[in-house]
Amino acid sequence: DMKVTQMPRYLIKRMGENVLLECGQDMSHETMYWYRQDPGLGLQLIYISYDVDSNSEGDIPKGYRVSRKKREHFSLILDSAKTNQTSVYFCASSLGTPGNTLYFGEGSRLIVV
Amino acid sequence: QQQVRQSPQSLTVWEGETAILNCSYEDSTFNYFPWYQQFPGEGPALLISIRSVSDKKEDGRFTIFFNKREKKLSLHITDSQPGDSATYFCAAxxxxxxxxxxxxxxxxxxx
Structure with a gap:
């Protein structure tokens, strides 16, 4: 079953708190991604991971960090969340290079108050 | 700098009509163009894609027309159905x- 699972789906945090968003996939895909989606802005790439412990910054990495210790699991961490990080976060995975099909999770809606 | 532009921002058509969604790009080295469909509360999912060696790709009611010279492409959805209501993303x-x-x-x- 080809699936990308994100947890939690909804989260409310106070400004300055730490946030952990988790993502798992069951397809043994090497490449995984974290995007954020805001109205009118489409999808913005935060980080891309090419395999375990092989992570690269995307277009908007500031304020975020990631961890990938197992191929099937990719975490997004916000240290000291800010109100402008309120967004919907999507995890995705692909087989090999980014030129292949991306499989997305259902998203994690984060509200920072 | 926005390298991939879509228009219109929103589009309303009647059931049975053809919906035309437009996309343009700036970088002439782009050679892979997928369209993703996203329903509310879900993540995007690949709908159809085209590579620059082709000028047309068809999959049922969905067709991509690609103009390499003008750096434009369009997604045509024929016989539109209420279930097609979604947000469509062009990528390159x-x-x-x-x-x-x-x-x-x-x-x-x-x-």
Missing amino acids: SESNYQLIWGSGTKLIIKP
Whole structure:
């Protein structure tokens, strides 16, 4: 079953708190991604991971960090969340290079108050 | 700098009509153009894609028309159904590089 699972789906945090968003996939895909989606802005790439412990910054990495210790699991961490990080976060995975099909999770809606 | 542009931002058509969604890009090295469909509360999912060696790609009611010279492409949805109501994202990439995403077109099909 080809699936990308994100947890939690909804989260409310106070400004300055730490946030952990988790993502798992069951397809043994090497490449995984974290995007954020805001109205009118489409999808913005935060980080891309090419395999375990092989992570690269995307277009908007500031304020975020990631961890990938197992191929099937990719975490997004916000240290000291800010109100402008309120967004919907999507995890995705692909087989090999980014030129292949991306499989997305259902998203994690984060509200920072 | 927005490298992939989509228009219109939103589009409403009647059931049975053809919806036309437009996309343009700036980088002539882009050679892979997928369209992703996103329903509310879900993640995007690949709908159809085309590579620059082709000028047309068809999959059922969905067709991509590609004009390499003008750096434009369009997604045509014929016989639109209410279930096609979604946001459609055009994206582009060069070979194995990361996708560059457009900002999306919200399509509403009125029954």
